[in-house]
Amino acid sequence: MTAGPIAIVGAGLAGLRAAETLRREGYEGKLTVIGDEAHQPYDRPPLSKQVLTGWVASDHTTLPRLENLDDVDWELGHRAVGLDLAEKKIVLDDGRDVPYDRCLIATGVRARPWFNEAEAELDGMFVVHTTDDSRALRTRLAAKPKRVLVIGGGFTGSEVASVCRMLDIDVTLVELAPAPLSGALGGVIGAIAADMQRDAGVDLRTGVRVDAIEGDERGRVAGVRLSDGTHLDVDVVVVALGGIRNTEWLTGSRLAASALGIGCDAGCRAFDGNAIVTDDVFVAGDVARFPHPIYGYQMMTLEHWRNALIQAEIAAHNMISAEADRRPHVSVPWFWSIQFEVNIKSVGVPTIADQVVVTQGSTDDRRFVAAYGLDGTIVAAVSFNAGRYLEYYERQIQEAAAFPPVLDEVGQATGDDPVPAAFPPQSELTNRPTVVLTGHSPTEMRVERKFPEE
Amino acid sequence: MTETDAPTLMDQITDEAARANPWPLFEQLRETPVARQPDGTYVVSGYAEIVALLHDPRVSSDPNKRPDGGMTGGGIEPAFINTDPPEHDTLRRETTSFFGPPHRPDMVAKLEPWMHETVNRLIDGFADREQIDVVDDFAYPFPVSAICRILGVPPEDEPKFHDWSGALIVALGLRMHPEGHQAEFQAALKANQEMTDYLGALAEAHAKDPGDDILSGLATDKGPDAMTMESIKSTARLLLIAGHETTVNLISNGTLTLLRHPEHIERVRNEPEYVIRLVEELLRFEPPVQMVPNRAALEDIAVGETTIPAGAPITLVHAAANRDPRRFADPATFDPDRQDGVEGQHLGLGGGVHYCFGAPLARLEVQIALRTLFRRLDNPRLVEDPPPYRPSPVLRGPVHLPIAMDGVHPA
Amino acid sequence: MRVVVDLTLCQGYAQCAFLAPESFKLSGEEALMYDPAPDDAQRERIMRAVAACPVRAIFTEPAPGADA
Numbered sequence: 001m002t003a004g005p006i007a008i009v010g011a012g013l014a015g016l017r018a019a020e021t022l023r024r025e026g027y028e029g030k031l032t033v034i035g036d037e038a039h040q041p042y043d044r045p046p047l048s049k050q051v052l053t054g055w056v057a058s059d060h061t062t063l064p065r066l067e068n069l070d071d072v073d074w075e076l077g078h079r080a081v082g083l084d085l086a087e088k089k090i091v092l093d094d095g096r097d098v099p100y101d102r103c104l105i106a107t108g109v110r111a112r113p114w115f116n117e118a119e120a121e122l123d124g125m126f127v128v129h130t131t132d133d134s135r136a137l138r139t140r141l142a143a144k145p146k147r148v149l150v151i152g153g154g155f156t157g158s159e160v161a162s163v164c165r166m167l168d169i170d171v172t173l174v175e176l177a178p179a180p181l182s183g184a185l186g187g188v189i190g191a192i193a194a195d196m197q198r199d200a201g202v203d204l205r206t207g208v209r210v211d212a213i214e215g216d217e218r219g220r221v222a223g224v225r226l227s228d229g230t231h232l233d234v235d236v237v238v239v240a241l242g243g244i245r246n247t248e249w250l251t252g253s254r255l256a257a258s259a260l261g262i263g264c265d266a267g268c269r270a271f272d273g274n275a276i277v278t279d280d281v282f283v284a285g286d287v288a289r290f291p292h293p294i295y296g297y298q299m300m301t302l303e304h305w306r307n308a309l310i311q312a313e314i315a316a317h318n319m320i321s322a323e324a325d326r327r328p329h330v331s332v333p334w335f336w337s338i339q340f341e342v343n344i345k346s347v348g349v350p351t352i353a354d355q356v357v358v359t360q361g362s363t364d365d366r367r368f369v370a371a372y373g374l375d376g377t378i379v380a381a382v383s384f385n386a387g388r389y390l391e392y393y394e395r396q397i398q399e400a401a402a403f404p405p406v407l408d409e410v411g412q413a414t415g416d417d418p419v420p421a422a423f424p425p426q427s428e429l430t431n432r433p434t435v436v437l438t439g440h441s442p443t444e445m446r447v448e449r450k451f452p453e454e
Numbered sequence: 455m456t457e458t459d460a461p462t463l464m465d466q467i468t469d470e471a472a473r474a475n476p477w478p479l480f481e482q483l484r485e486t487p488v489a490r491q492p493d494g495t496y497v498v499s500g501y502a503e504i505v506a507l508l509h510d511p512r513v514s515s516d517p518n519k520r521p522d523g524g525m526t527g528g529g530i531e532p533a534f535i536n537t538d539p540p541e542h543d544t545l546r547r548e549t550t551s552f553f554g555p556p557h558r559p560d561m562v563a564k565l566e567p568w569m570h571e572t573v574n575r576l577i578d579g580f581a582d583r584e585q586i587d588v589v590d591d592f593a594y595p596f597p598v599s600a601i602c603r604i605l606g607v608p609p610e611d612e613p614k615f616h617d618w619s620g621a622l623i624v625a626l627g628l629r630m631h632p633e634g635h636q637a638e639f640q641a642a643l644k645a646n647q648e649m650t651d652y653l654g655a656l657a658e659a660h661a662k663d664p665g666d667d668i669l670s671g672l673a674t675d676k677g678p679d680a681m682t683m684e685s686i687k688s689t690a691r692l693l694l695i696a697g698h699e700t701t702v703n704l705i706s707n708g709t710l711t712l713l714r715h716p717e718h719i720e721r722v723r724n725e726p727e728y729v730i731r732l733v734e735e736l737l738r739f740e741p742p743v744q745m746v747p748n749r750a751a752l753e754d755i756a757v758g759e760t761t762i763p764a765g766a767p768i769t770l771v772h773a774a775a776n777r778d779p780r781r782f783a784d785p786a787t788f789d790p791d792r793q794d795g796v797e798g799q800h801l802g803l804g805g806g807v808h809y810c811f812g813a814p815l816a817r818l819e820v821q822i823a824l825r826t827l828f829r830r831l832d833n834p835r836l837v838e839d840p841p842p843y844r845p846s847p848v849l850r851g852p853v854h855l856p857i858a859m860d861g862v863h864p865a
Numbered sequence: 866m867r868v869v870v871d872l873t874l875c876q877g878y879a880q881c882a883f884l885a886p887e888s889f890k891l892s893g894e895e896a897l898m899y900d901p902a903p904d905d906a907q908r909e910r911i912m913r914a915v916a917a918c919p920v921r922a923i924f925t926e927p928a929p930g931a932d933a
Contacts, residue, residue: 043869043901045872046898046899046901049898050898050899050900055898055900056900056901056902057902060900060901060902061901061902062867062901062902063867063869064866064867064868064869064924064925064926065867065926066924066926066928305872305873306871306873309871334873335873336872336873336875338872338892338896338897338898340893341892341893341894341896342893342895342896343875343877343892343893343895343896343897345873359511360511360539361539361540362540367543369511385877385893385894385895385896386895387875387876387877387895388509388806388807388876388877389509389511390509391505391506391509392506392509392510392511395506406753407511407512407753408753409512409752409753409764410511410512410538410752410753411514411516411519411538411539411540411541411752412511412538412539412540413511547894550894554879554882554883555879555882555883555886555890555891556882556890556891556892556893556894559882559883559886559890559891560886562883562884563883563884563885563886563910726909727909727912727929727930730909730912730913730916730929731916731929731930733916734916734917791930793916794928794929794930795921796921798921799919799920799921803919805919809878809919813878813880813917814880814883814884814917815883817880817884817913817917818884818913821913
């Protein structure tokens with residue numbers, strides 16, 4: 001086992017779980033955890049649910065510590081601004097270095113801000129990602145705004161809309177795709193989510209985007225103009241357009257870091273820019289871009305709670321294990337969302353599927369399971385208020401079972417035929433680097449990455 | 455003696471002689487975790503295998519879907535335990551709406567003070583005795599009072615249920631060896647009819663003058679999932695029987711286990727939360743429900759190397775799986791501290807959509823019963839070990855559990 | 866106390882919501898919302914919930930057994 005020191009960059013769920021795992025597995029050396037927020041590691045999912053409803057205070061989601069972490073150097077409220085692979089050190093924003101023998105990068109994502117900076121500065125504009133964001137939005141919701149506009153119909157946006165309806169607040173949700181949740185679950189399931197929202201009284205507008213947000217003379221949000229020409233009076237806007245991976249700080253580091261995440265192997269070891277796996281740099285959580293054997297070793301990044309947890313445990317274990325004892329991160333992805341009194345859970349990766357079929361239950365009752373297939377093999381499943389069955393589907397996915405699953409005699413099978421899953425096309429990332437090869441002889445050849453102009 | 459005449463392992467397990475100590479037989483059973491029986495039933499005793507089947511939509515609990523028609527009460531509307539989704543989900547949800555969250559979230563937790571009073575009153579009654587029968591004097595009366603209160607059965611009618619459910623449980627235990635027991639089956643049918651008629655009359659009385667109990671709720675509900683009177687009667691019958699037969703055995707099994715392992719008694723007395731983990735370990739170690747013999751495969755189901763064919767009856771032996779060494783370290787050791795986390799996860803209350811309906815009530819009752827009993831009894835000790843057992847291999851527990859003591863401390 | 870529930874494991878058995886209703890609430894019939902910072906006075910009820918969870922999805926600080 002390494003004598004250390006070990007540095008963990010990122011003090012969220014992944015960073016905390018990695019620290020706990022290191023201590024639990026017997027690492028006794030110096031351990032530093034660096035986090036840019038001045039808070040002990042805290043849990044994010046409640047921030048878009050029971051904190052917004054007012055039941056739980058925004059600073060009450062500090063995560064329990066499952067191991068003794070007294071002997072850890074907590075560098076909270078300090079941002080990492082660089083990583084020196086050769087010198088093996090993390091550089092902090094105040095100029096200090098944190099040397100490491102092994103390090104783990106778990107810097108997560110930040111909320112994507114509204115693209116128009118002037119509009120983003122208006123009083124009444126919110127994102128929901130940090131405890132401070134959540135407190136600010138909760139305060140505004142408690143004051144009973146006239147109308148909330150949610151921009152983005154992904155999971156977070158839908159959860160915010162759900163809370164608004166729970167608080168009897170008028171809410172409009174604007175989503176560019178034909179249905180909410182369609183980016184993650186496809187258009188067929190998205191259509192069910194759309195019905196769910198409308199039944200709850202959400203003013204759902206799909207196939208449109210927000211062109212402009214207007215402020216009043218006091219710099220407060222007053223209205224919005226949509227791309228179909230509609231104008232709405234709103235006083236609160238929640239921007240729920242996903243996250244940006246916190247990888248910019250690694251631009252000069254020669255690691256394989258980009259907006260897509262930090263490339264790593266199945267043991268969570270980071271690749272450098274030449275796609276050579278490093279010895280001492282590990283990655284876990286939302287920033288990790290890793291190959292998944294069940295999905296043809298496709299590289300994927302997941303913004304899932306459980307992925308952060310499991311990957312952090314594996315990365316930490318591998319950081320202090322002999323080669324023969326390393327474990328791969330191959331578990332099937334899981335996800336959940338709570339909205340409109342429905343427990344939505346998914347297992348696997350729906351986005352690679354070409355077909356979907358409702359296998360159990362009733363979509364009208366919002367109590368069903370649907371399976372996803374790719375080329376006749378099951379790759380994912382989603383349940384609405386039917387979570388006890390997903391373990392069966394997980395096993396089917398692990399065993400690359402045939403799609404659709406044979407459930408004809410099962411009383412609650414719907415008898416539906418598979419249909420195209422209708423995932424909307426992925427939008428182009430604007431800041432993906434172009435990769436070029438440089439050098440003349442084999443020993444000189446290297447990969448150089450040219451980043452687009454800002 | 456031909457191969458088919460020799461008693462199978464399951465024959466031995468279900469034989470009354472095995473009741474006091476079935477564990478060596480379960481160990482043999484686990485050698486073949488999915489074992490086809492001569493009659494085509496598949497007996498499953500491995501932990502991972504049972505968990506997989508409990509969450510598999512292709513496994514049915516509805517006897518009407520079995521080619522052999524299963525073993526039913528005959529002509530009586532099934533309660534949710536014997537139905538599959540979607541009917542199951544509607545029945546169970548409707549019943550839950552008068553018992554727990556989201557509609558009645560406080561119902562069980564609010565009973566805690568009443569439970570303490572009831573348990574202490576029963577124990578106060580032991581003050582001048584040197585010996586009690588834990589079953590008759592404690593483990594039976596307490597859960598029966600609790601379920602009658604929750605269901606809306608007046609306390610003065612409780613003695614009727616002792617005889618009725620006794621007859622039904624005897625018949626349940628004999629179903630696997632029905633030969634020569636016609637008298638018991640007749641008695642069970644009569645008890646079933648009398649109990650059902652009684653519950654129907656009670657439901658109608660509550661409909662006119664409702665309380666906050668489950669029967670009043672079911673009888674007065676006008677919502678979309680409201681039950682027919684036939685369903686109300688069979689649901690009430692299920693809750694009544696399940697609500698005490700199982701909990702009685704958990705309290706008796708728990709008392710017996712503590713007296714066999716007295717090193718835990720001090721911890722129960724001195725560590726307020728120890729009994730919480732202890733009751734979970736009891737559910738693993740001496741579960742009151744040993745097996746569920748009423749499942750069937752609706753499609754071919756591959757479990758490990760074996761395929762259970764569509765139509766085959768399935769028996770899940772939870773008690774054997776609870777001591778599966780592939781899952782539990784030192785499975786034959788009674789160790790409540792293992793219940794701190796995922797290592798302790800057991801099948802004592804089942805799993806999947808049919809997970810025990812009354813589980814929170816049972817847990818609270820047994821935690822309070824055992825902690826109070828062992829705090830207040832002075833030098834409790836077994837009089838006979840093993841005690842005599844009820845014949846049922848499904849609902850296992852002592853029929854009497856005599857214990858001696860030196861006195862009773864005040865509450 | 867601090868509590869976190871692994872909602873990936875949660876299948877809505879609701880034992881927690883029965884046994885510690887101030888701290889665990891169902892939203893609809895299966896979704897769980899909970900208080901991650903309950904009062905220490907809720908400790909016994911929360912320990913009941915932790916032990917009763919059939920999928921052992923509830924984690925706390927202090928951990929169970931800390932009263933020993």
